[in-house]
Amino acid sequence: xxxxxxxxxxxxxxxxxxxxxxxxxxxxxxxxxxxxxxxxxxxxxxxxxxxxxxxxxxxxxxxxxxxxxxxxxxxxxxxxxxxxxxxxxxxxxxxxxxxxxxxxxxxxxxxxxxxxxxxxxxxxxxxxxxxxxxxxxxxxxxxxxxxxxxxxxxxxxxxxxxxxxxxxxxxxxxxxxxxxxxxxxxxxxxxxxxxxxxxxxxxxxxxxxxxxxxxxxxxxxxxxxxxxxxxxxxxxxxxxxxxxxxxxxxxxxxxxxxxxxxxxxxxxxxxxxxxxxxxxxxxxxxxxxxxxxxxxxxxxxxxxxxxxxxxxxxxxxxxxxxxxxxxxxxxx
Amino acid sequence: xxxxxxxxxxxxxxxxxxxxxxxxxxxxxxxxxxxxxxxxxxxxxxxxxxxxxxxxxxxxxxxxxxxxxxxxxxxxxxxxxxxxxxxxxxxxxxxxxxxxxxxxxxxxxxxxxxxxxxxxxxxxxxxxxxxxxxxxxxxxxxxxxxxxxxxxxxxxxxxxxxxxxxxxxxxxxxxxxxxxxxxxxxxxxxxxxxxxxxxxxxxxxxxxxxxxxxxxxxxxxxxxxxxxxxxxxxxxxxxxxxxxxxxxxxxxxxxxxxxxxxxxxxxxxxxxxxxxxxxxxxxxxxxxxxxxxxxxxxxxxxxxxxxxxxxxxxxxxxxxxxxxxxxxxxxx
Numbered sequence: 001x002x003x004x005x006x007x008x009x010x011x012x013x014x015x016x017x018x019x020x021x022x023x024x025x026x027x028x029x030x031x032x033x034x035x036x037x038x039x040x041x042x043x044x045x046x047x048x049x050x051x052x053x054x055x056x057x058x059x060x061x062x063x064x065x066x067x068x069x070x071x072x073x074x075x076x077x078x079x080x081x082x083x084x085x086x087x088x089x090x091x092x093x094x095x096x097x098x099x100x101x102x103x104x105x106x107x108x109x110x111x112x113x114x115x116x117x118x119x120x121x122x123x124x125x126x127x128x129x130x131x132x133x134x135x136x137x138x139x140x141x142x143x144x145x146x147x148x149x150x151x152x153x154x155x156x157x158x159x160x161x162x163x164x165x166x167x168x169x170x171x172x173x174x175x176x177x178x179x180x181x182x183x184x185x186x187x188x189x190x191x192x193x194x195x196x197x198x199x200x201x202x203x204x205x206x207x208x209x210x211x212x213x214x215x216x217x218x219x220x221x222x223x224x225x226x227x228x229x230x231x232x233x234x235x236x237x238x239x240x241x242x243x244x245x246x247x248x249x250x251x252x253x254x255x256x257x258x259x260x261x262x263x264x265x266x267x268x269x270x271x272x273x274x275x276x277x278x279x280x281x282x283x284x285x286x287x288x289x290x291x292x293x294x295x296x297x298x299x300x301x302x303x304x305x306x307x308x309x310x311x312x313x314x315x316x317x318x319x320x321x322x323x324x325x326x327x328x329x330x331x332x
Numbered sequence: 333x334x335x336x337x338x339x340x341x342x343x344x345x346x347x348x349x350x351x352x353x354x355x356x357x358x359x360x361x362x363x364x365x366x367x368x369x370x371x372x373x374x375x376x377x378x379x380x381x382x383x384x385x386x387x388x389x390x391x392x393x394x395x396x397x398x399x400x401x402x403x404x405x406x407x408x409x410x411x412x413x414x415x416x417x418x419x420x421x422x423x424x425x426x427x428x429x430x431x432x433x434x435x436x437x438x439x440x441x442x443x444x445x446x447x448x449x450x451x452x453x454x455x456x457x458x459x460x461x462x463x464x465x466x467x468x469x470x471x472x473x474x475x476x477x478x479x480x481x482x483x484x485x486x487x488x489x490x491x492x493x494x495x496x497x498x499x500x501x502x503x504x505x506x507x508x509x510x511x512x513x514x515x516x517x518x519x520x521x522x523x524x525x526x527x528x529x530x531x532x533x534x535x536x537x538x539x540x541x542x543x544x545x546x547x548x549x550x551x552x553x554x555x556x557x558x559x560x561x562x563x564x565x566x567x568x569x570x571x572x573x574x575x576x577x578x579x580x581x582x583x584x585x586x587x588x589x590x591x592x593x594x595x596x597x598x599x600x601x602x603x604x605x606x607x608x609x610x611x612x613x614x615x616x617x618x619x620x621x622x623x624x625x626x627x628x629x630x631x632x633x634x635x636x637x638x639x640x641x642x643x644x645x646x647x648x649x650x651x652x653x654x655x656x657x658x659x660x661x662x663x664x
Contacts, residue, residue, distance in 0.1 A: 272596040
């Protein structure tokens with residue numbers, strides 16, 4: 001079997017571009033004892049992938065040059081020499097931007113039940129995006145009824161779920177987006193009570209949209225947008241540092257206004273969230289999200305391409321905010 | 333009775349200097365119904381007082397020009413028209429830099445029992461300094477046995493107590509100080525396992541003193557020292573933002589390296605602490621600190637002047653780190 005693979009061709013600084021990758025073809029790998037062969041169905045395209053290739057501070061060592069691009073996918077097991085993994089099962093895991101992966105059980109994130117929800121949701125709503133939205137919002141944000149929850153990248157794969165969950169918690173979610181079209185989608189589809197367009201004068205817009213201040217700031221972007229929001233976080237506000245999408249490079253460390261005085265005088269709590277700390281809760285949380293989806297309490301949007309060669313450009317598009325919902329590449 | 337008062341003569345930007353204050357004399361005030369007359373024994377000199385006079389973001393409106401300098405003191409009630417307050421009782425409260433204060437019960441922080449510990453401790457170890465050390469360390473820092481607790485302004489009124497409490501919790505406290513003399517005092521008297529002098533190349537010193545990284549960062553200073561420490565905070569580290577002593581002015585907001593990436597990738601939790609949120613726990617916490625003092629588990633140091641006219645200079649000295657222990661002015 002022919003195995004198309006997107007490999008890392010050179011090390012980018014900042015956001016990786018298509019020229020940093022190369023599409024190569026190889027034979028599908030053979031299996032050693034303890035491995036299983038995954039046929040990928042959906043490749044995930046995630047902002048976090050920038051961190052996988054940069055030679056920067058991160059939570060995992062960078063992908064080596066010449067290696068298959070690290071990525072989460074949903075795939076079907078078509079052969080197995082691993083005791084706990086059976087042919088015909090579906091898994092969500094670190095199977096890379098390629099057709100076939102010889103994987104070990106350690107690379108599995110979650111077993112996917114194709115009867116629980118559409119298979120593609122295994123990489124989005126029931127994958128790290130939905131799990132992050134749910135666990136970060138509730139664990140760190142702890143929104144109370146009537147509180148204002150401000151979300152950056154609100155129309156994205158995580159933000160579109162956060163809005164709906166915050167509304168379910170009785171809070172008032174407000175979206176920060178880069179276009180009125182996305183803002184209107186947030187209000188129409190994702191539970192948001194209002195939106196602000198960060199391309200407008202943000203401080204005044206925020207004051208109008210969040211007249212009582214921001215109680216929970218679910219931040220996916222960092223940078224100047226976050227700087228402005230900090231000025232309007234309310235007393236005892238919680239800041240979820242979930243992503244830093246607006247910062248192109250952390251080498252050298254970019255400068256910004258010091259936030260210590262706001263953290264001190266307003267007693268803020270700022271906390272970083274990485275979903276991979278919470279593996280023990282994936283299944284129960286995914287089951288809850290699937291139940292919400294089944295009874296109509298949750299909507300999700302997907303933006304699905306079908307050419308593996310487009311994956312690098314899709315990553316650039318995600319950083320530019322050009323996707324409409326969770327970005328996936330469908331292979332079969 | 334003659335009432336000496338230090339009043340705010342003009343509004344400082346940054347750290348207030350002696351020329352921003354004036355010593356005036358007046359008659360001791362009369363009492364209205366509901367008030368009591370306090371004879372101050374100890375005036376407290378606290379870094380937080382900078383915030384009381386600046387026209388900046390803070391947790392209370394600034395002291396008006398011409399008004400008595402806002403300050404905590406320990407004093408004795410010498411007359412009372414307040415039902416719950418009796419002549420002869422001692423209180424710690426917002427009685428100002430003056431000999432006598434006509435106060436209402438709302439200005440009381442805590443009733444002081446002169447038999448529990450020396451009276452002066454009511455404004456330090458059993459006042460906001462000890463209470464802050466105890467509650468901020470345990471509530472936010474949550475040090476576990478074997479963890480490294482790094483403390484800035486470690487020889488100060490709060491830091492000198494944090495070291496001892498961290499050691500009691502089984503953690504390894506490390507002091508950040510501005511002189512070797514203070515560092516040696518931290519190790520000899522305040523429970524610290526090691527110290528670093530921030531006037532030396534801090535990054536290398538920190539790496540040596542905290543080989544496993546910093547699990548709890550008890551920060552009283554902010555600024556460049558904190559920037560360097562952030563680079564060495566360990567995974568899941570907790571940062572207590574307790575003060576920002578090294579920043580002379582917050583108008584305009586000073587710039588510094590963005591910390592969002594460290595907060596995210598190392599899952600840090602950064603939280604502001606203001607003691608005045610915790611009034612309901614003052615008495616129980618003070619009783620615990622007093623018990624530790626009585627049985628020799630806690631030491632404290634005081635740096636006591638005896639001239640009310642020196643209070644403004646004492647505040648400058650506290651910012652410059654020239655005090656040796658809790659700075660007080662004894663009036664009688």
